[in-house]
C-alpha cells in the first residue's frame with residue numbers, strides 16, 4: 001500500500017473547488033510515454049498550472065500501470081527540478097471499469113480515480129460507484145463517476161450513440177454515490193472522429209466539417225440542480241486541423257477528422273465544468289511532428305531525433321490549451 005501523499009501527488013478536491021469558483025478548468029491529459037509526461041510537466045510548470053495526468057486502460061496495457069505510477073512520481077520530482085516548488089499533479093485513473101481496478105490503483109498511489117459505470121443500469125452504477133467512493137475516501141482519494149453515455153472510441157471504451165445525461169437524475173446520483181465529481185454527456189465524444197459527416201455542416205469557404213454544438217442547455221440544468229458541484233467533460237479534444245493537415249501532407253490519411261471547437265470548451269470551462277479531458281490532440285501533435293520530421297530527414301534513424309520535435313509540439317499544444325482554452329495558467333495554490 002502506497003499513499004499518493006508520500007509521492008508528492010495531490011487529489012482533485014481543492015483544485016476543483018478553486019476552478020469552479022474561478023471560472024476555469026483543470027487540464028486532464030492522458031499519458032502513455034515518457035515524452036508525453038515530460039511535455040505535460042514542462043507545460044504545467046511554465047504556465048504555473050495544476051494538472052491531472054491520467055491513465056487509461058489502453059495506457060495500462062501499453063506501458064504497464066506500475067511504470068506509469070513511477071512516471072507520475074518522477075513527474076513530481078521533475079516539476080520541482082524545473083523550478084516549481086509546490087507542483088499540483090494528480091495521478092488519475094481514467095475509465096476504471098471495476099471496483100477491483102480502482103482499489104488496485106488507489107493502493108499503488110493514484111490520488112484520484114474514475115469509476116465509469118455509465119453503461120450499466122442506473123442502480124448498478126450507483127451501487128459500484130458508492131463502493132469505490134467508500135474505499136477511496138478512506139485514503140482521501142477523490143472519485144469521478146459518470147452519468148450519461150458518450151459516443152466514440154477511446155481505447156476500449158466505445159459506444160455507437162450518445163445519451164445525454166438526464167438532469168433529473170444528477171441530485172440522486174451525486175447524493176447516493178458520494179462522488180467528488182461527475183462526468184456528464186452533453187455532446188462531446190471520444191476519439192479523433194467525433195462526428196460523422198452527416199451530423200455536421202460544412203463550412204462553404206474551407207470545406208471543413210463544422211460539428212454540432214454542445215448541449216449547453218443540459219449543462220445549465222445540471223448546474224442548477226447541483227450548484228458548485230464539479231463537472232467533468234470527457235472526449236474534449238479539438239482535433240486541430242493544422243495537425244491533421246500536416247499528417248495528411250506527409251503520408252497520413254485522416255479524412256474528415258473533427259473535434260470540439262475550442263470556443264465551446266472555453267465557454268464550458270467558465271461554468272461548473274472544472275476538468276476537461278484531452279487525449280487525441282496530443283496523439284495528433286506527436287504524429288504530425290514525427291511524420292514531418294521523418295519525411296524531411298529520410299536518412300535519420302535515432303528515435304531521439306524525431307521524438308524531440310514530437311515532444312516540443314505536444315508541449316506547445318498543452319500550453320495553448322492551458323492558456324487559451326481552459327484558463328488554468330497561474331492557478332497554483334499560493
Ligand SMILES: [Zn+2]
Pocket residue numbers: 095154190234235277
Ligand atoms: Zn473518457
